[in-house]
Amino acid sequence: MIKVEHLFYSFNDLPLLEDLNFEVKSSEIIHLKGVNGSGKSTLLKILSGILNNFQGKILLSTDNVFFLGHNLGLKDSLTVNDNLLLDYRFNAEAESLDEACNIFDLNSLRDSKLFSLSQGQKKKVSLVQFFLSKCDLFLLDEPFANLDKKGIELIENMIIDRQNQGASIIFTSHEEHNISSRELIL
Amino acid sequence: MRKQRRNRIIFVSSFIFSLSLASVFIILAMNENIDFYYTPSDLTSSKIINKENLRIGGLVQEDSIESSQDSLETNFLITDLENTVKVNYVGILPNLFKEKSGVIARGYFDYSKGIFYAKEILAKHDENYIPKEVKKALVNDS
Amino acid sequence: MRNFYFKTFQRDSRVYLSRSSSFLGPIVFFLITITLYPIAFGSDEEQLAELAAGIIWISILLANLLSHQFIFNEDYKDGSLDLVLTSGKSLFLWASIKIFVNWYFSSLPLIFISIFTSFMLYLPFDAALILAITLFLGTPILSMFGALAGALTLERGNIVGSSIVIPLCLPALILGILAIQSYKNEELFFYIFLLAAFLFFSIPILIASCLGAIKLHFE
Amino acid sequence: MRQFFSQLISFPYFFKLAQLSFPYIFVISIFVILLGVSWGVFFSPSDATQGDVYRIIYIHVPAASVAQSIYYTMVVASITYLIWRIKMASVFMISMAPLGALFTFLALFTGAVWGQPTWGTWWVWDARLTSTLILLILYLAIISLFSSFDRRDSTDQAVSIIVLIGGINLPIIKLSVEWWNTLHQSASITLSGSSIDNEMLIPLLISILGFYIYVTAIGMRRMQIEIIKREITHNWVKTIFQEKR
Numbered sequence: 001m002i003k004v005e006h007l008f009y010s011f012n013d014l015p016l017l018e019d020l021n022f023e024v025k026s027s028e029i030i031h032l033k034g035v036n037g038s039g040k041s042t043l044l045k046i047l048s049g050i051l052n053n054f055q056g057k058i059l060l061s062t063d064n065v066f067f068l069g070h071n072l073g074l075k076d077s078l079t080v081n082d083n084l085l086l087d088y089r090f091n092a093e094a095e096s097l098d099e100a101c102n103i104f105d106l107n108s109l110r111d112s113k114l115f116s117l118s119q120g121q122k123k124k125v126s127l128v129q130f131f132l133s134k135c136d137l138f139l140l141d142e143p144f145a146n147l148d149k150k151g152i153e154l155i156e157n158m159i160i161d162r163q164n165q166g167a168s169i170i171f172t173s174h175e176e177h178n179i180s181s182r183e184l185i186l
Numbered sequence: 187m188r189k190q191r192r193n194r195i196i197f198v199s200s201f202i203f204s205l206s207l208a209s210v211f212i213i214l215a216m217n218e219n220i221d222f223y224y225t226p227s228d229l230t231s232s233k234i235i236n237k238e239n240l241r242i243g244g245l246v247q248e249d250s251i252e253s254s255q256d257s258l259e260t261n262f263l264i265t266d267l268e269n270t271v272k273v274n275y276v277g278i279l280p281n282l283f284k285e286k287s288g289v290i291a292r293g294y295f296d297y298s299k300g301i302f303y304a305k306e307i308l309a310k311h312d313e314n315y316i317p318k319e320v321k322k323a324l325v326n327d328s
Numbered sequence: 329m330r331n332f333y334f335k336t337f338q339r340d341s342r343v344y345l346s347r348s349s350s351f352l353g354p355i356v357f358f359l360i361t362i363t364l365y366p367i368a369f370g371s372d373e374e375q376l377a378e379l380a381a382g383i384i385w386i387s388i389l390l391a392n393l394l395s396h397q398f399i400f401n402e403d404y405k406d407g408s409l410d411l412v413l414t415s416g417k418s419l420f421l422w423a424s425i426k427i428f429v430n431w432y433f434s435s436l437p438l439i440f441i442s443i444f445t446s447f448m449l450y451l452p453f454d455a456a457l458i459l460a461i462t463l464f465l466g467t468p469i470l471s472m473f474g475a476l477a478g479a480l481t482l483e484r485g486n487i488v489g490s491s492i493v494i495p496l497c498l499p500a501l502i503l504g505i506l507a508i509q510s511y512k513n514e515e516l517f518f519y520i521f522l523l524a525a526f527l528f529f530s531i532p533i534l535i536a537s538c539l540g541a542i543k544l545h546f547e
Numbered sequence: 548m549r550q551f552f553s554q555l556i557s558f559p560y561f562f563k564l565a566q567l568s569f570p571y572i573f574v575i576s577i578f579v580i581l582l583g584v585s586w587g588v589f590f591s592p593s594d595a596t597q598g599d600v601y602r603i604i605y606i607h608v609p610a611a612s613v614a615q616s617i618y619y620t621m622v623v624a625s626i627t628y629l630i631w632r633i634k635m636a637s638v639f640m641i642s643m644a645p646l647g648a649l650f651t652f653l654a655l656f657t658g659a660v661w662g663q664p665t666w667g668t669w670w671v672w673d674a675r676l677t678s679t680l681i682l683l684i685l686y687l688a689i690i691s692l693f694s695s696f697d698r699r700d701s702t703d704q705a706v707s708i709i710v711l712i713g714g715i716n717l718p719i720i721k722l723s724v725e726w727w728n729t730l731h732q733s734a735s736i737t738l739s740g741s742s743i744d745n746e747m748l749i750p751l752l753i754s755i756l757g758f759y760i761y762v763t764a765i766g767m768r769r770m771q772i773e774i775i776k777r778e779i780t781h782n783w784v785k786t787i788f789q790e791k792r
Contacts, residue, residue, distance in 0.1 A: 053547035071407025086339040088332040193418040201532040211525035218518040492688040499723040544701040
């Protein structure tokens with residue numbers, strides 16, 4: 001799915017990623033670990049094609065990539081419903097949207113503007129997007145942050161579901177998760 | 187890879203499309219064939235130019251400047267050495283406004299009276315730099 | 329037709345309409361500046377008629393640049409820009425749509441309002457029509473320059489951005505005003521064609537440089 | 548030739564070259580400027596219509612010419628930077644922009660001093676003066692962009708984008724400003740020949756040459772400073788300063 005060879009990346013002449021080599025096969029779950037500032041988010045951004053100014057080789061067998069970053073990419077001034085309907089990554093039908101919102105307890109909030117939601121609720125909206133997207137590669141930066149225990153379990157199950165459908169997942173987290181097939185430490 | 191190629195096609199084709207539209211408009215503009223200023227001969231010829239902000243250019247004729255004593259009104263003649271037009275102007279004249287020097291007046295031409303009413307007078311600055319002695323010699327020659 | 333570009337269009341339109349400030353801000357700014365001129369110069373009919381074209385164009389220029397400064401700013405801050413970059417879609421088309429939506433909601437109303445204000449400044453009716461035409465051709469140029477200013481200073485979003493591009497907008501301003509001033513003359517079409525040429529010349533170059541400026545922030 | 552260019556764009560080589568040649572170029576430039584200006588001011592004849600006032604031409608025209616040329620070389624540098632990512636090109640742009648602003652200001656200032664006796668006013672809104680003023684604003688805008696970014700590369704790139712857009716736009720601005728005001732003397736020096744008398748032209752050309760050499764010298768110095776700012780952590784800079792001590 002992914003093959004990274006001799007990846008270098010530096011910010012303001014300070015090297016952040018140095019000679020990184022790894023490979024991810026399909027149906028793999030990778031837990032990306034490392035201390036703060038070790039370049040986890042940067043690596044995910046490079047893999048997703050947001051940052052281009054790197055040296056080295058990255059081979060992706062798909063360009064159908066889902067990215068979830070620190071900034072969730074949701075519009076504060078739109079309602080939850082609009083945010084989901086106008087996401088370009090999936091065309092949500094009413095039924096699947098209802099189902100997804102039910103899972104995350106968002107049904108009562110669907111017509112409220114996003115800025116009235118808490119951090120955790122916003123996170124859930126972006127996880128509904130994750131739930132509804134059908135991509136081959138998922139790059140999730142801190143998907144478990146701001147979530148309660150029940151939410152974390154839900155996401156873990158969703159990740160495994162995706163794996164069973166043949167997708168690969170790379171996520172970062174500071175906690176231990178026993179869903180990962182491999183750990184990658186920066 | 188295919189996506190990138192498609193994006194490049196979109197980019198290049200819209201570039202070409204826009205730039206060719208731009209050149210079409212430039213060609214159209216160049217076909218308009220406009221005059222920035224008219225000469226006294228243009229005004230006195232039979233063709234009537236009915237313009238709000240008409241510009242006429244030429245030389246100020248010798249001994250033609252009549253300044254009024256109690257107001258800023260000035261009358262003078264603009265010539266292109268063939269025809270002359272009487273110009274009426276109320277206002278302060280620029281420093282370089284002299285007899286036999288170039289001038290451009292903006293205003294409108296009253297065909298019934300044959301007078302050009304100027305709203306603005308621009309004196310043309312001499313663009314030749316010649317030493318005094320040489321100029322004297324030139325003047326004497328001619 | 330529920331693809332990426334259409335959704336971008338809808339999303340931006342809704343964001344625009346959901347906030348009265350972004351919608352009304354330029355209008356209020358424009359009306360206030362228009363009002364300031366007669367207050368400062370006096371309400372002499374002839375004088376105002378002479379100045380009207382310039383007054384309206386300058387006010388629109390400033391209102392437009394100010395309102396277009398933040399076109400890409402919000403997308404940068406909330407992470408939508410990240411998602412656009414991962415999509416692999418044509419950024420050129422995406423930026424064009426964004427600028428169009430912003431032009432549609434902030435400049436188009438100004439054009440209609442400017443026709444009314446032109447009567448308040450005693451501009452003759454024929455000249456007011458020419459004014460509308462020149463604004464139709466000119467405001468997209470201003471929008472694109474405003475977008476470029478915003479794209480260059482995404483992180484900061486300060487006054488530096490718009491002051492950079494004001495001198496570059498000058499040809500549009502001059503051609504627009506010259507066209508209005510010669511509304512009775514035959515030069516009119518010369519200036520209007522040139523303004524149109526400048527518009528189509530600017531579209532690809534300015535949008536491409538907007539994208540270049542945005543990519544600076546993702547390196 | 549090719550090797551020479553590849554050496555020229557390497558920071559240490561350029562630094563050493565500039566270090567060696569700066570004193571010579573600087574002294575030559577001062578000498579040439581003094582020659583041209585003093586010849587023009589003291590020995591050339593006075594103008595038939597303008598008298599002695601025109602002598603400010605020996606500073607005004609070189610300054611205006613240098614101010615414009617700097618911008619066009621910056622445009623070339625910006626294209627070079629955007630295509631080949633040669634860092635020397637961005638060093639060049641960033642060092643030259645303040646110089647360009649300075650000479651544009653000098654041209655405007657001497658123009659005003661010249662305008663006072665000839666037109667009877669310090670400032671005229673004519674085409675040439677207006678487009679020079681816009682050039683000054685453009686330079687200042689570019690300089691104001693220097694500090695708007697956290698990353699050096701972003702600054703370089705933003706500057707080159709705006710320089711390039713300005714470069715494309717500048718002729719259009721000039722043209723439109725000329726339509727706006729069709730009046731003023733047309734350029735006195737043209738390729739096909741000049742309307743300036745030879746006795747006045749030669750000192751003018753000499754002082755123009757002098758200004759260009761001067762800008763080359765000062766530009767090299769400024770580029771050296773910019774290079775040191777960027778490469779302060781590198782070893783070659785350290786060794787140079789150790790040698791000095």
